[in-house]
Amino acid sequence: xxxxxxxxxxxxxxxxxxxxxxxxxxxxxxxxxGNGEPLVLTAVMADATTxxxxxxxxxxxxxxxxxxxxxxxxxxxxxxxxxQAKKGIYTAGIDGKLTFTSGEQSxxxxxxxxxxxxxxxxxxxxxxxxxxxxxxxxQGTGDNYANxxxxxxxxxxxxxxxxxxxxxxxxxxxxxHVRNVGPVYGSDDVSVTIGYMNxxxxxxxxxxxxxxxxxxxxxxxxxxGYITAYNLGPKPLASDExxxxxxxxxxxxxxxxxxxxxxxxxxxxxxLRSYPCYSSTExxxxxxxxxxxxxxxxxxxxxxVENITVSDWGNGGNxxxxxxE
Numbered sequence: 001x002x003x004x005x006x007x008x009x010x011x012x013x014x015x016x017x018x019x020x021x022x023x024x025x026x027x028x029x030x031x032x033x034g035n036g037e038p039l040v041l042t043a044v045m046a047d048a049t050t051x052x053x054x055x056x057x058x059x060x061x062x063x064x065x066x067x068x069x070x071x072x073x074x075x076x077x078x079x080x081x082x083x084q085a086k087k088g089i090y091t092a093g094i095d096g097k098l099t100f101t102s103g104e105q106s107x108x109x110x111x112x113x114x115x116x117x118x119x120x121x122x123x124x125x126x127x128x129x130x131x132x133x134x135x136x137x138x139q140g141t142g143d144n145y146a147n148x149x150x151x152x153x154x155x156x157x158x159x160x161x162x163x164x165x166x167x168x169x170x171x172x173x174x175x176x177h178v179r180n181v182g183p184v185y186g187s188d189d190v191s192v193t194i195g196y197m198n199x200x201x202x203x204x205x206x207x208x209x210x211x212x213x214x215x216x217x218x219x220x221x222x223x224x225g226y227i228t229a230y231n232l233g234p235k236p237l238a239s240d241e242x243x244x245x246x247x248x249x250x251x252x253x254x255x256x257x258x259x260x261x262x263x264x265x266x267x268x269x270x271x272l273r274s275y276p277c278y279s280s281t282e283x284x285x286x287x288x289x290x291x292x293x294x295x296x297x298x299x300x301x302x303x304x305v306e307n308i309t310v311s312d313w314g315n316g317g318n319x320x321x322x323x324x325e
Contacts, residue, residue: 037108040162041068041090041098043119043153054146055121056173056252058313061146062094065125068165070106074116076156089127090119098165102127108160118154118208119165123147132221134203135171135252138228140191145230148252150206152216168214169313170206171252172285175292176229177237178268180246182297189271192249195226196276199263201256202227215287218255226267227251238292239307245294258283268295268303275303288313 043066045058054061069085086106090098106115120129124147136144153165176192184190194200203221211217229249237243258265264276265283275297285291294307 037160038100039070039106039108039115039117041117041119042162042164043092043096043098043121044164044166045096045151055123055149055151056146056169056250060092060094060096062092063125064092064121065127066090066092066098066119066121067127067129068098068117068119071116072106072109072113074114074156076114076116080116092121111160112158113160114156114158115163116154116156117163117165119152119167121149121151121167123149132203132205133170133254134221134223135227135254137202137225139230139251140228145250145252152214154211154214166214169288170216170218170255172255172287173290173313174229174251174253174285175232175290176249176266176268177235177245177292177294178247178249179237179294179296180234180244182299183273184246184268184270184297187246187270190247191231191269192229192251193226193267193269194229194251194253194265195258196264196267197226198224199260199265200224200226200258201254204254204256218287220254220256227253237294237307238309239294253285255287256285258285266293266295266305268297270297273301275301277303277305 043060055064068088068090069082071080071082071085074080086104088103088105089101091101092098122130122133133150135148139145139148148171150170151167152170153167155163155165157163174194178184178190178192180186201220202223202225205219205221206216208216229251232248232250234244234246235248237245259282261278261280264278266277268275268277277295290311290313292309293305296304296306298304
């Protein structure tokens with residue numbers, strides 16, 4: 001019996017010795033700080049300019065798919081090899097937070113690591129990069145307006161910080177305010193098309209090679225058509241917020257230069273009556289810019305297009321363009 005007690009006592013002393021030999025530092029992991037900690041991503045756009053929630057109005061609905069590619073341990077003295085990037089699929093929340101859903105998720109490898117991150121949102125919520133991008137022809141119905149958008153972001157970040165990806169629109173936006181005067185006064189049957197018949201480029205390919213600032217390189221495609229614009233309802237005029245339009249319209253267009261003076265670049269319809277708008281000068285619609293036209297319908301089918309402004313999409317910086325008639 002005493003021998004058994006002595007054996008228990010020896011075992012307890014042995015365990016106590018082992019535990020006392022293990023300091024707090026010995027029990028602490030020696031991996032680099034931040035190792036295995038997933039990236040925290042936020043999708044940032046300019047403040048919303050309307051009450052609606054959709055990417056053309058610089059807001060997230062909370063269901064958008066975002067493709068994120070990350071190069072770990074990025075050395076900015078070398079050309080990035082995107083074939084080695086980790087590709088993950090995320091969903092953007094209303095607050096802009098990106099939630100990982102599938103694919104490969106990048107994590108911080110150390111506190112001083114640098115990562116190169118780029119991301120896309122295609123309006124149709126594609127999880128793959130299509131060879132080309134098209135805008136919808138009838139943007140006045142369903143989700144075709146928002147489905148025509150294309151967003152891109154690219155950031156270089158270091159030090160285990162939250163990554164705010166600032167997205168830039170890669171298409172152009174055309175806004176038309178129809179004034180509530182003349183033959184259309186009080187009408188509820190006004191509509192707007194961008195272009196006429198088949199004179200507007202509807203598709204193109206984009207490339208990240210040698211991108212200029214925040215915008216991808218576009219090569220216009222061969223598909224042509226015209227776009228039925230989205231009805232925004234009555235809106236304050238850009239030139240005078242005290243005056244409200246009869247109706248305002250918006251459409252997303254492929255970046256392009258329009259130089260067909262014999263065909264209208266805008267067509268305002270009131271029922272079956274058409275009021276085409278021509279331009280004697282070349283028109284350029286650039287990626288990430290919004291072009292606003294105030295249109296006055298006059299007697300004898302005359303149309304005055306005035307107070308034409310262009311701005312960064314939602315970021316201000318307006319400047320005037322030439323008035324046309």
